[in-house]
Amino acid sequence: MKVAISVNGRQVEAEVEDRLLLAHFVREQAGLTATNIGCDTTSCGACTVLLDGESVKSCTVLAAQADGHEVTTCEGLAGADGRWHAVQQGFHAEHGLQCGFCTPGMMMAAVSLLAENPDPTEEEVRTGLEGNLCRCTGYHNIVRAVLAAARDGQPAAEAS
Amino acid sequence: MSIMGTRVLRTEDPRLLTQGGVYTDDLRLPELTGAAYVTVVRSPIAHALITGIDTSAAAELPGVVAVLTSADMPAPPEGGDATAEPLLAADRVRYVGEPVALVLTEGRYQGEDAAELVSVDYDPLPAVPGIEEALTGETLLFPGTESNILATGTAGEGDDTSFDGCDVVLERTIVNQRLAPVPLEPRAMAAAWTGDRLTIWSSTQNPQLARGAIAGALGLDPALIRVITPDVGGGFGAKVAVDRDAICVAWAAKHTGHAVRWIESRSENLVGMVHGRAQRQTYKIGGTTDGRVLSYRLDVVQDCGAFNRLGAFLAQLTVLMAAGVYDLQHGGASFRAVVTNTTPIAAYRGAGRPEAAAAIERAIDDFAAEIGMDPAEVRRINVVPPDKFPFTTATGATYDTGEYAAGLERVLAAADYPALRAEQARRREGADTVQLGLGISVYVEITAGDMGGETARVVVDDTGAATVFTGSSAHGQGHHTAWAMLVQNELGIPMESITVVHGDTDAIPEAIGTFGSRSLQLGGTAVVQAAGVVKEQARRLAAEMIEAAEADLELDTARGTWQVRGDPASALSWGQIAERAGPDGLAADARFDASAPTFPFGAHLAVVEVDTETGKATLVRHVTVDDAGRILNPVLAEGQRHGGIAQGVAQALLEEVRYDPDGNPLTSTLVDYAAITATELPSFELVASETPTPINPLGAKGIGEAGTVGSTPAVLNAVIDAVSHLGVRHIDMPATPEKVWAAINEARAAR
Numbered sequence: 001m002k003v004a005i006s007v008n009g010r011q012v013e014a015e016v017e018d019r020l021l022l023a024h025f026v027r028e029q030a031g032l033t034a035t036n037i038g039c040d041t042t043s044c045g046a047c048t049v050l051l052d053g054e055s056v057k058s059c060t061v062l063a064a065q066a067d068g069h070e071v072t073t074c075e076g077l078a079g080a081d082g083r084w085h086a087v088q089q090g091f092h093a094e095h096g097l098q099c100g101f102c103t104p105g106m107m108m109a110a111v112s113l114l115a116e117n118p119d120p121t122e123e124e125v126r127t128g129l130e131g132n133l134c135r136c137t138g139y140h141n142i143v144r145a146v147l148a149a150a151r152d153g154q155p156a157a158e159a160s
Numbered sequence: 161m162s163i164m165g166t167r168v169l170r171t172e173d174p175r176l177l178t179q180g181g182v183y184t185d186d187l188r189l190p191e192l193t194g195a196a197y198v199t200v201v202r203s204p205i206a207h208a209l210i211t212g213i214d215t216s217a218a219a220e221l222p223g224v225v226a227v228l229t230s231a232d233m234p235a236p237p238e239g240g241d242a243t244a245e246p247l248l249a250a251d252r253v254r255y256v257g258e259p260v261a262l263v264l265t266e267g268r269y270q271g272e273d274a275a276e277l278v279s280v281d282y283d284p285l286p287a288v289p290g291i292e293e294a295l296t297g298e299t300l301l302f303p304g305t306e307s308n309i310l311a312t313g314t315a316g317e318g319d320d321t322s323f324d325g326c327d328v329v330l331e332r333t334i335v336n337q338r339l340a341p342v343p344l345e346p347r348a349m350a351a352a353w354t355g356d357r358l359t360i361w362s363s364t365q366n367p368q369l370a371r372g373a374i375a376g377a378l379g380l381d382p383a384l385i386r387v388i389t390p391d392v393g394g395g396f397g398a399k400v401a402v403d404r405d406a407i408c409v410a411w412a413a414k415h416t417g418h419a420v421r422w423i424e425s426r427s428e429n430l431v432g433m434v435h436g437r438a439q440r441q442t443y444k445i446g447g448t449t450d451g452r453v454l455s456y457r458l459d460v461v462q463d464c465g466a467f468n469r470l471g472a473f474l475a476q477l478t479v480l481m482a483a484g485v486y487d488l489q490h491g492g493a494s495f496r497a498v499v500t501n502t503t504p505i506a507a508y509r510g511a512g513r514p515e516a517a518a519a520i521e522r523a524i525d526d527f528a529a530e531i532g533m534d535p536a537e538v539r540r541i542n543v544v545p546p547d548k549f550p551f552t553t554a555t556g557a558t559y560d561t562g563e564y565a566a567g568l569e570r571v572l573a574a575a576d577y578p579a580l581r582a583e584q585a586r587r588r589e590g591a592d593t594v595q596l597g598l599g600i601s602v603y604v605e606i607t608a609g610d611m612g613g614e615t616a617r618v619v620v621d622d623t624g625a626a627t628v629f630t631g632s633s634a635h636g637q638g639h640h641t642a643w644a645m646l647v648q649n650e651l652g653i654p655m656e657s658i659t660v661v662h663g664d665t666d667a668i669p670e671a672i673g674t675f676g677s678r679s680l681q682l683g684g685t686a687v688v689q690a691a692g693v694v695k696e697q698a699r700r701l702a703a704e705m706i707e708a709a710e711a712d713l714e715l716d717t718a719r720g721t722w723q724v725r726g727d728p729a730s731a732l733s734w735g736q737i738a739e740r741a742g743p744d745g746l747a748a749d750a751r752f753d754a755s756a757p758t759f760p761f762g763a764h765l766a767v768v769e770v771d772t773e774t775g776k777a778t779l780v781r782h783v784t785v786d787d788a789g790r791i792l793n794p795v796l797a798e799g800q801r802h803g804g805i806a807q808g809v810a811q812a813l814l815e816e817v818r819y820d821p822d823g824n825p826l827t828s829t830l831v832d833y834a835a836i837t838a839t840e841l842p843s844f845e846l847v848a849s850e851t852p853t854p855i856n857p858l859g860a861k862g863i864g865e866a867g868t869v870g871s872t873p874a875v876l877n878a879v880i881d882a883v884s885h886l887g888v889r890h891i892d893m894p895a896t897p898e899k900v901w902a903a904i905n906e907a908r909a910a911r
Contacts, residue, residue, distance in 0.1 A: 017269065024268065031188070034180025036393070038344045039426035043830035046344055074180050088177045092169060095795050098803065099636030100176035101183065101344040101393030126838040133830070135344050135394050136636045137799060138806030138867075139838040 003067040008076030025063035034074035034104040045132030048105035055112035074104030086149040096145030098136035181391030184348035195419035199271030201261035203253035206501040206823025208282035218277035225264040245467040254466035257431030287823035294498035311472035315479040315555040317492030321457040326446030338438040338817040345393020348423040351413035366673030369401040389663030392635035397507030436508020438463035455490040465504035472497035477512030483553040484520040491554025501823040513605040521873035567763040567785040597882025601873040604761040607677035607862030613753035616686035620746040624735030631671025632683030650691035652717035677862020686752040693748035758861035762786040764874035770882035775901025787849040790859035804867025810836035812875035
């Protein structure tokens with residue numbers, strides 16, 4: 001079937017298999033490889049993207065279901081002028097990433113979380129990111145990064 | 161001011177945060193255009209004879225490039241080791257997930273379609289699903305052997321450990337369960353055979369070791385193989401070198417002449433990638449009623465899985481480190497390494513050392529409970545005092561430096577231990593539903609224990625920029641930031657003008673790579689030494705150019721210029737000197753071999769709440785000292801501690817690879833395997849501590865695994881402490897609600 005999906009504001013049209021996952025559409029047809037795939041049971045969240053502004057695990061959405069919709073990936077987070085999103089700034093300032101594999105999905109989940117709750121508590125951040133696994137950071141600095149992003153990307157006053 | 165020891169944010173981040181890393185499956189290189197996708201056909205049965213493989217239906221499916229089995233491979237030499245591991249299973253499978261055939265397809269999704277059509281006839285054999293069944297020897301994994309025990313060993317007093325003079329002697333058999341490493345990026349490889357050379361892109365921690373393993377398995381000259389590591393999405397020991405699945409992929413490229421690419425699914429990863437831990441441990445501890453521990457012994461049965469890849473080696477590390485931080489009169493340890501019809505065991509964060517710490521730290525708490533003494537006090541009495549270093553333990557390890565008691569006191573003070581004990585007492589008196597538990601571990605581990613050394617090359621070019629070629633192979637640690645800090649400190653070239661290159665065997669032919677928390681202390685030291693040679697090269701050239709004596713020259717590391725001492729007008733830049741030197745004129749190789757391993761140590765205090773009605777244990781605070789000698793960059797070191805602590809907590813509370821009695825895995829997806837999430841952890845409270853080692857000039861020990869070694873026993877001890885007043889003395893890991901609830905009820909029934 002033919003689908004047309006707006007990915008980071010660019011219209012991507014392709015003839016695809018009915019069973020093609022949105023995650024693979026983004027990686028293959030749209031050529032954007034920041035979105036990673038870390039499992040096959042919708043458990044790890046590495047493939048999280050925004051679909052019409054809300055976070056979805058793109059391994060559990062068919063490309064066909066996204067036909068005519070808007071997808072935002074990690075590559076689309078920074079502004080047109082190259083200025084980083086507050087979540088990107090927060091992850092850098094708080095060392096919220098190590099190997100980087102979970103990071104694009106984690107950041108998209110964080111963007112969605114902050115859109116719903118701009119001033120979350122630590123517990124709310126942890127609950128909001130429960131569907132995204134990270135094996136490197138123990139989540140400690142990811143939580144700090146998201147809290148920092150909620151404060152406009154400013155690093156926390158005390159470092160520990 | 162020197163950059164050493166300061167908080168420097170990572171230079172790796174901008175790329176990872178904006179475009180994402182380029183992991184193996186992200187490669188869009190010309191060499192891989194049209195590459196066939198490899199799908200591995202795996203055994204669905206734990207133990208069986210293969211009586212036939214029919215690939216015809218798969219081969220006829222549109223898009224299938226090739227279907228390959230062991231019949232397409234050169235036969236292994238006759239009369240070899242009966243327990244050797246094949247590449248593809250030929251006549252017998254020994255674990256669910258064992259590779260049996262490869263399917264190469266034009267499209268990604270066609271691979272699984274075709275793999276389903278490969279028809280393998282299995283004649284089932286009785287399965288050996290675990291240690292107990294392996295030890296009976298009723299079913300042997302390897303025909304021609306007499307037992308499933310492939311290796312044994314002892315340390316210290318071994319079987320003859322004396323318990324003379326002890327008032328109290330306790331013995332207990334405990335489980336150190338099997339874990340799945342779960343790097344977020346599964347195993348992945350791409351390979352292209354270009355007529356005379358094999359180029360491999362591999363998600364590995366050790367490209368040079370991978371090159372050697374592939375060359376050996378395929379009978380190729382290593383010089384004909386180039387291994388490149390793209391970004392690697394986590395390893396945790398499970399991506400050391402390459403394993404058979406990946407070697408098969410490399411072989412397929414050479415055999416078919418097609419470029420190939422492979423990334424396993426998570427469900428494959430959870431059965432096909434190595435697992436870690438998997439020991440049954442029996443400890444025996446004895447001492448006096450006034451708190452002195454006199455004797456300790458540990459007997460380990462190591463489950464190696466179906467093949468002895470690294471299992472026996474891990475058990476050796478466990479027995480070496482069995483005595484922990486304690487000054488014992490008598491100590492000994494032994495191991496037996498057995499094979500079972502399960503996924504092979506190899507390194508996973510800590511690799512043998514968490515197992516040792518989990519046993520003795522559990523034993524110390526058990527002993528403390530038996531004599532009715534606070535577990536902190538028992539540790540105070542028994543840890544090796546600082547004036548005894550270097551200290552050789554009862555099980556034969558020689559520790560470099562340690563401040564064990566000081567580490568413990570720092571943690572107890574930071575947590576306000578007396579206040580926590582008072583709160584615990586209040587809840588016990590009130591018979592609160594939610595009880596409080598405090599768990600301590602004081603641990604030591606061994607890093608850079610392989611003694612393989614590491615390499616580095618530093619080059620300064622005529623723009624004044626430096627390039628570092630490092631044998632260490634980063635996969636999240638931040639080596640590029642760290643090595644640039646080292647070179648800036650040594651040469652005064654600013655970090656932004658320093659490029660770090662790793663993970664390409666053509667650029668870095670000789671190296672070991674990254675495991676065992678070895679990188680800073682070995683690879684980092686090699687970088688410093690190479691930079692030091694470049695500095696002396698520059699000094700000689702600058703002396704010629706300025707027409708001054710070498711001894712009168714100084715390097716102004718703040719400005720990155722050479723000058724006659726006290727005469728800024730004479731200053732020469734690195735670029736000017738490099739121009740004079742000519743191409744490769746300012747360049748040096750170094751290899752650092754340490755004289756001995758190093759022994760990081762620390763203390764953890766876990767505070768756990770246990771709901772006595774549901775059995776659910778929740779970690780509410782975790783306070784740690786993790787002393788890895790001198791710290792280069794606290795940002796990176798803390799990150800390593802955080803990740804290590806979390807993986808250790810996961811072992812104590814949640815994670816376990818399980819099999820049914822027929823050897824079928826029960827945890828082969830992330831729905832079933834309880835990889836720890838953000839909601840199951842608190843923020844960690846890290847206390848700084850730096851006790852340098854004399855073993856290397858940086859004074860550094862490894863920090864990658866320490867957090868894991870310390871946190872597992874602390875959290876388990878806390879869970880048991882929370883319910884000890886109800887009569888519970890032990891709970892095996894993971895301390896799930898089911899197990900905790902059962903332990904509470906058994907203890908109540910026993911009363």
